[in-house]
Amino acid sequence: MLLTIRDLSKSFPGTKALDSVDFDLAAGEVHALLGENGAGKSTLIKCLTGAYRRDEGDIRLDGEPISPGSTAEAQSLGIGTVYQEVNLLDNLTVAKNLTFGREPRRFGLIDGRAQRAEARRMLEGYGLDIDVGRDLGSYSVAIRQIVAIARAVELSGKILILDEPTASLDAAETRMLFDVVRGLRDRGLGIVFVSHFLDQVFELTDRVTVLRNGAKIVTEKTAELDRVALIRHMLGRELEEVEAEQGADHTRSEARRTVVDFKGYGRDGLVDPFDLTVREGEVIGLAGLLGSGRTETAELMFGIRAAQRGEAKVDGEPVSLTSPREAIAAGFGFAPEERKTDGIVADLSVRENIILALQARRGWAKPVPRAEQARLAETYIKRLDIRTSDAEKAVGELSGGNQQKVVLARWLAMNPRFLILDEPTRGVDVGAHAEILRLIGEITEGGMSVLVISSELDELVAASDRIIVVRDRAHVAELSGVEITSGAIVTAIAAPDAGKVA
Amino acid sequence: QTVGFSQIGSESGWRAAETTLTRQEAEARGIDLRFSDAQQRQENQIAAIRSFVAQGVDAILLAPVVATGWDSVLEEAAEADIPVVLLDRRVDSSEDLYLTAVGSDLVHEGEVAGQWLVDNKPEGECRVVELQGTTGSSPAIDRATGFRNAIDGAEGIEIVRSQTGDFTRSGGKEVMESFLQAESGNEICALYAHNDDMALGAIQAINEAGMNPGEDILIVSIDAVPDIFQAMANGDANATVELTPNMSGPAFDALEAYWADGTEPEKFIQTESRLYTQDDDPMAEYEARKDLGY
Amino acid sequence: MTRALRRCLPQILTLLALVALVSIFFPQFLAISFENGRLTGPVVDIVKRGAPVALLAIGMTLVIATRGIDLSVGTVMAISGAVAAWTLAAGWGVFPAVLLAIVAGLTCGLWNGCLVAYVGIQPIVATLILMTSGRGIAQLITEGRILTFSDPAFAWIGSGTVAGVPVPALLWLVTGIAVAFIMRRTALGLLVEAIGINRSASTVAGINARVLLIAVYAASGFCAALAGIVATADIRGADANNAGLWLELDAILAVVIGGNSLLGGRFSVAASILGALIIQTVDTGILLAGFPSEYNLVIKAGLVLVILLVQSPNLSQHWHWLRMEIRRQREPKPIGSRDTR
Amino acid sequence: MRPNPRLYPLLATIAIFFTAYLLCWLQFPFMLSTRVVGNLLTDNAYLGIVAVGMTVVILSGGIDLSVGSVIAFSGVFIAVMLRDTGLHPIIVFALLLVVTTAFGAVMGAIIHGLAMPAFIVTLAGMFLARGAAYMLTIDSVPIDHAFFEALQDSHWRMPGGGRFTLIGALMLLAIAGGALVAHRTRFGASVFAIGGGPDTARLMGVEVGRTTIGIYAFSGLMAGLSGIVFAIYTGSGYPLATVGTELTAIAAVVIGGTLLTGGAGYVVGTLFGVLTMGLIQTYIVFDGTLSSWWTKIVIGVLLLCFILLQKSLLRIATPVRASSEG
Ligand SMILES: Nc1ncnc2c1ncn2[C@@H]1O[C@H](COP(=O)(O)OP(=O)(O)OP(=O)(O)O)[C@@H](O)[C@H]1O
Numbered sequence A: 001m002l003l004t005i006r007d008l009s010k011s012f013p014g015t016k017a018l019d020s021v022d023f024d025l026a027a028g029e030v031h032a033l034l035g036e037n038g039a040g041k042s043t044l045i046k047c048l049t050g051a052y053r054r055d056e057g058d059i060r061l062d063g064e065p066i067s068p069g070s071t072a073e074a075q076s077l078g079i080g081t082v083y084q085e086v087n088l089l090d091n092l093t094v095a096k097n098l099t100f101g102r103e104p105r106r107f108g109l110i111d112g113r114a115q116r117a118e119a120r121r122m123l124e125g126y127g128l129d130i131d132v133g134r135d136l137g138s139y140s141v142a143i144r145q146i147v148a149i150a151r152a153v154e155l156s157g158k159i160l161i162l163d164e165p166t167a168s169l170d171a172a173e174t175r176m177l178f179d180v181v182r183g184l185r186d187r188g189l190g191i192v193f194v195s196h197f198l199d200q201v202f203e204l205t206d207r208v209t210v211l212r213n214g215a216k217i218v219t220e221k222t223a224e225l226d227r228v229a230l231i232r233h234m235l236g237r238e239l240e241e242v243e244a245e246q247g248a249d250h251t252r253s254e255a256r257r258t259v260v261d262f263k264g265y266g267r268d269g270l271v272d273p274f275d276l277t278v279r280e281g282e283v284i285g286l287a288g289l290l291g292s293g294r295t296e297t298a299e300l301m302f303g304i305r306a307a308q309r310g311e312a313k314v315d316g317e318p319v320s321l322t323s324p325r326e327a328i329a330a331g332f333g334f335a336p337e338e339r340k341t342d343g344i345v346a347d348l349s350v351r352e353n354i355i356l357a358l359q360a361r362r363g364w365a366k367p368v369p370r371a372e373q374a375r376l377a378e379t380y381i382k383r384l385d386i387r388t389s390d391a392e393k394a395v396g397e398l399s400g401g402n403q404q405k406v407v408l409a410r411w412l413a414m415n416p417r418f419l420i421l422d423e424p425t426r427g428v429d430v431g432a433h434a435e436i437l438r439l440i441g442e443i444t445e446g447g448m449s450v451l452v453i454s455s456e457l458d459e460l461v462a463a464s465d466r467i468i469v470v471r472d473r474a475h476v477a478e479l480s481g482v483e484i485t486s487g488a489i490v491t492a493i494a495a496p497d498a499g500k501v502a
Numbered sequence B: 001q002t003v004g005f006s007q008i009g010s011e012s013g014w015r016a017a018e019t020t021l022t023r024q025e026a027e028a029r030g031i032d033l034r035f036s037d038a039q040q041r042q043e044n045q046i047a048a049i050r051s052f053v054a055q056g057v058d059a060i061l062l063a064p065v066v067a068t069g070w071d072s073v074l075e076e077a078a079e080a081d082i083p084v085v086l087l088d089r090r091v092d093s094s095e096d097l098y099l100t101a102v103g104s105d106l107v108h109e110g111e112v113a114g115q116w117l118v119d120n121k122p123e124g125e126c127r128v129v130e131l132q133g134t135t136g137s138s139p140a141i142d143r144a145t146g147f148r149n150a151i152d153g154a155e156g157i158e159i160v161r162s163q164t165g166d167f168t169r170s171g172g173k174e175v176m177e178s179f180l181q182a183e184s185g186n187e188i189c190a191l192y193a194h195n196d197d198m199a200l201g202a203i204q205a206i207n208e209a210g211m212n213p214g215e216d217i218l219i220v221s222i223d224a225v226p227d228i229f230q231a232m233a234n235g236d237a238n239a240t241v242e243l244t245p246n247m248s249g250p251a252f253d254a255l256e257a258y259w260a261d262g263t264e265p266e267k268f269i270q271t272e273s274r275l276y277t278q279d280d281d282p283m284a285e286y287e288a289r290k291d292l293g294y
Numbered sequence C: 001m002t003r004a005l006r007r008c009l010p011q012i013l014t015l016l017a018l019v020a021l022v023s024i025f026f027p028q029f030l031a032i033s034f035e036n037g038r039l040t041g042p043v044v045d046i047v048k049r050g051a052p053v054a055l056l057a058i059g060m061t062l063v064i065a066t067r068g069i070d071l072s073v074g075t076v077m078a079i080s081g082a083v084a085a086w087t088l089a090a091g092w093g094v095f096p097a098v099l100l101a102i103v104a105g106l107t108c109g110l111w112n113g114c115l116v117a118y119v120g121i122q123p124i125v126a127t128l129i130l131m132t133s134g135r136g137i138a139q140l141i142t143e144g145r146i147l148t149f150s151d152p153a154f155a156w157i158g159s160g161t162v163a164g165v166p167v168p169a170l171l172w173l174v175t176g177i178a179v180a181f182i183m184r185r186t187a188l189g190l191l192v193e194a195i196g197i198n199r200s201a202s203t204v205a206g207i208n209a210r211v212l213l214i215a216v217y218a219a220s221g222f223c224a225a226l227a228g229i230v231a232t233a234d235i236r237g238a239d240a241n242n243a244g245l246w247l248e249l250d251a252i253l254a255v256v257i258g259g260n261s262l263l264g265g266r267f268s269v270a271a272s273i274l275g276a277l278i279i280q281t282v283d284t285g286i287l288l289a290g291f292p293s294e295y296n297l298v299i300k301a302g303l304v305l306v307i308l309l310v311q312s313p314n315l316s317q318h319w320h321w322l323r324m325e326i327r328r329q330r331e332p333k334p335i336g337s338r339d340t341r
Numbered sequence D: 001m002r003p004n005p006r007l008y009p010l011l012a013t014i015a016i017f018f019t020a021y022l023l024c025w026l027q028f029p030f031m032l033s034t035r036v037v038g039n040l041l042t043d044n045a046y047l048g049i050v051a052v053g054m055t056v057v058i059l060s061g062g063i064d065l066s067v068g069s070v071i072a073f074s075g076v077f078i079a080v081m082l083r084d085t086g087l088h089p090i091i092v093f094a095l096l097l098v099v100t101t102a103f104g105a106v107m108g109a110i111i112h113g114l115a116m117p118a119f120i121v122t123l124a125g126m127f128l129a130r131g132a133a134y135m136l137t138i139d140s141v142p143i144d145h146a147f148f149e150a151l152q153d154s155h156w157r158m159p160g161g162g163r164f165t166l167i168g169a170l171m172l173l174a175i176a177g178g179a180l181v182a183h184r185t186r187f188g189a190s191v192f193a194i195g196g197g198p199d200t201a202r203l204m205g206v207e208v209g210r211t212t213i214g215i216y217a218f219s220g221l222m223a224g225l226s227g228i229v230f231a232i233y234t235g236s237g238y239p240l241a242t243v244g245t246e247l248t249a250i251a252a253v254v255i256g257g258t259l260l261t262g263g264a265g266y267v268v269g270t271l272f273g274v275l276t277m278g279l280i281q282t283y284i285v286f287d288g289t290l291s292s293w294w295t296k297i298v299i300g301v302l303l304l305c306f307i308l309l310q311k312s313l314l315r316i317a318t319p320v321r322a323s324s325e326g
């Protein structure tokens, strides 16, 4: 065994995140680490790399006990890690991020030219054509993610750990990543792979370890498991599959009342002017490649960026949408893509996060009564199955997927007329994933209109009444009714000049 | 003629009066005064003098914030043949480097104040509390020394507490309050304050403690700002030693003589450290001073 | 209530420890007597003397909760004091004086708030500008001298008493309670904390961060104006040069001793006020103990460091960890680990 | 290829400085003499040096309020040591640098070890250093030493009568050295990383503790060096010297285009920030008509103008969001 972990335990105040976990990693295998949101996957990884001090337990690398006191030490042991949501340092250039800690030096000073060359070399094979001399922060999440992966791969002499690396990647990039991972496996590295995409797990991994509530449930060969069994291990129960093949009734939308109407809406350099009509109770999907301008479209509609041209009408009345406040007043809601920077308020409790937008709308003078707050928090913790010890826990201490659910809860509590969800299922586990899709169906039954941005085409197909395809900052196609199939979307994204890479 | 004036700052009413008087004097004599406020910083003063030298002024007035550290910049002025007159405080550089210094003797001021107390103290033991100026500033050091010189020989005078009140009214008041707590007020016989502002603050503290400043506790301080005369007229303060803010008058006199025929003045022109008491018609003194910009 | 008490417990304990320490050097420290209609004694002095810093700390707490800082409060004290004295000297009476002083403070706060919220200048720099130039404005009003007045009604604010209690002490008590009440009985506290922790997320959630930011700086200006009025009334004169000099640092210190994070977020006004009292106890204690003045700074620095060290959450973590380690050493090895050699 | 947007604040600062200098020159033709230029370097040497340390601290997202007091302490330390012991100045300098560096390191250790905000720890450090200076002496102490006078006098006379002094040169060296440390060493990279986010930096393998200690030690070292320069400049030690210099230094760093939130900036920018502050001072002295209070107001207003100009230049240069350019 390359790596053996025995009896690893770790507690946070109020939570036992890991409870005597055993884990083995062989050289030349890809080992999936699975579990619900909050099961303890990220914590296990952080204990392994020295980011957290473990309470108890024994870790051996090549039979030698190790106890990395810092991540730097783990790196020097040959453990490369992509942490969940940590996309390196935005304020440094791509090159500096990639070579950080191992900068090429001449006469003791960092050699910038060699550094950039080295960075370009590291990025080869990821199909990324970017200027490595630019700040990482100026690139999209996806690119940052790939850079983080490239860095971790370079650092991994023996072990590569990937904590939800594919959450913000699309299909092409995921395929590329898999090729890289397989190459490393063949070179004898041990790879830990965390993901909520079960398809990817079945496609890539050799073995699976499932955690539930901080305890190890099972370790099996991937080939010997089927999907249903795996989900049962993770959830501890059967999952009623709600994502029926044709979830939404694609035919009903035309007849409905128009709620919001955008005409020639756009901003130079951001999104080309587009028309969009949102009808009552309708789910609109926004499909496109990474960086195609979907988030920008949403931000424009919600007033985070002001539109330069075009007008928006709500119920036929023109409205100005130059700030989120105005958008909220018009009955909009928006769960943003980057939950850490734009979504959660980390130090506030789950309860406070859930009622935050509600409170902002009511104004400061009319506080939401405490009982009402508690009721809302209870409701949504239960409804979205948010894993938290209680409603007063700080949101920053929740696991990634649970934070996502809190942001969703905030907007559901507002009961908006038009809800924009940017990657709502990113990082949430299978159970919650299904729950969110079911919720979308449920709220649209009640008349709410939803716009969903997602990189998962299956999800879009399952949920949407209509799909807008975005390419190069322009809305290029609209599919509705029976046209909505994965194939049609892919074609629309690629056409007409399929040769040009986005 | 152009004269550069590097003033310390505007940290007190006395300082403001000195600035006002210097401006008035310059105007009366038809001198073009370049004024620079250093905001209590020596480095700003040095920079200002360098700038004056670079501009080629005809003379420089310097009210130094501290005694040391002027050698090299004064040398620069000397090299450029620009006479420098020191106002109000002296420096420890060689005397060749400046034309003259106008000012009072700070130690002497302390001595005058101390002597007054020696002469006027009540019978028997006299426990004195002292309000010091800003720790480390030369007036604080010298006025403390002078006072001690004067009371050294005298029987029965003892300084029981001494603390800094930072030359400010609120500092004087706050520290006096704690003195009154710590020394149970009626055992204090006199207060010596390094400047009038602190004494004025202390007078309020004594009043508020239900005692009678000027009688229960004798009060002697230095500077002779207008407000202390008012306090004296009310019988709240007993004596003050004058530090005249008109330093520039003698300075311009010396400069004009020097420009005219190169007369070298004496190296130190000492202004009088006159003692004022309640007998000196304080109201008239107040009226005379109240418009000088204090 | 109990939660608020638990939040302030470290500060209360620190204060008690300090009182004990000062009492060693000055045994009559806790003595309080009632003379000519007013309470007197070192403790009374502390609650009175601590008024300016306590008032400043109230406003500063809010500013710091939004992840800002207000370096200009000392200067604003000088400005509003100068305005009050000027108004009194012009013979307009007490109410206009107080009113104009407060208006001056609010204006300064609005100015800071606009620089931070609209122009987007970083709080330290934005308020540094007013800190340097504001004293000039105050001096412009007083023309560099100490502008004195003899209005007994105004002086009462500084040295009067109500039922024996000094007015400045009442002032911070009332202001503190009012601000805490407003913050906690309305949603303001929550919204302020939210923009302090994550401004961009708060904006997306529909909070009007700009208006709130301006409001907290205005509140800080208001508190500074009150402090300036107290300081001016106390010495019956506006000392534009020295009023509030370096008090901004004491105020910030008070907020931090109160356990509030400089990185914004959760805040407690009561704890900040306790912090101000702790600082004043240190200051008064040094005076009462009668050390030579050149030791003042070192003693203060030392005490402050000790207080912060003791209150540091990390230290308690270290303690916890140390205790666990020691216990683990004593306990027999768990069965799983055979490899002792 | 367009320059990295990160360069814009620096470019803006430099542009504004030269424009301002031009304006001053139009009003006072004498401003362009080598004397004024020499003075600008000499008079701001101590500020420039201490600002280098401050830049590194601010780049890491911290702040160091103790530097003004440390400079004062250094002057007093040197003066008292030279007066009371027979040690050669060089040895005294070395001792001093060890003391101030250790002082900084201890502050860094407290900041990291106890997770206390830098603002507060260095505020206590500020009280402590000045208190220590008082305890050495409350008097101002002149420095009389042949070697010292030689240091004071060493300069190169530029054409036009201006002096390019040793301490001016020392400042430029410090800037160059600081730039190398910040931008071309692994330590510097770690500083930027911590400024970008301590948690992320830790996960990337930065030894946050060691780096934090290093950062404040460096600032202490620079403050000590600045203290030496200040002692040479004034030829004395004075415990009340350089009150408030930390704020001037911070302002200079910020004008120089470094973000107070950390993680972005250039040491060279700080040089221009310092020179800008010096230019404001020089302008006011040249003008010579401002009263004490107007001096303060004008300094504030000019500061504001610089910052506003910088902001608006940046706004013009960069589109809505860095990420939104095509
Ligand atoms: N810093 C922390 N403080 C307190 N509790 C924490 C902290 N980090 C994690 N936890 C708790 O530990 C448990 C495990 O969290 P962890 O992040 O390991 O989950 P995960 O399996 O990675 O979930 P996800 O799939 O959502 O990323 C959760 O209940 C979480 O609330």
Ligand SMILES: Nc1ncnc2c1ncn2[C@@H]1O[C@H](COP(=O)(O)OP(=O)(O)OP(=O)(O)O)[C@@H](O)[C@H]1O
Pocket: A129, A130, A138, A139, A140, A141, A142, A143, A288, A289, A290, A291, A292, A293, A294, A295, A296, A337, A453, A455, A502, D323, D324, D325, D326
């Ligand atoms: N492959 C790429 N090459 C260069 N720049 C890219 C690439 N992908 C994204 N970007 C840049 O990143 C910016 C933001 O991309 P972002 O991913 O937020 O867009 P998006 O359309 O909202 O996609 P998604 O929501 O799927 O992430 C884009 O404006 C683009 O300039």
Ligand SMILES: [Mg+2]
Pocket: A041, A042, A043, A084, A163, A399, A400
């Ligand atoms: Mg996780």
Ligand SMILES: [Mg+2]
Pocket: A294, A295, A296, A337
């Ligand atoms: Mg996006």
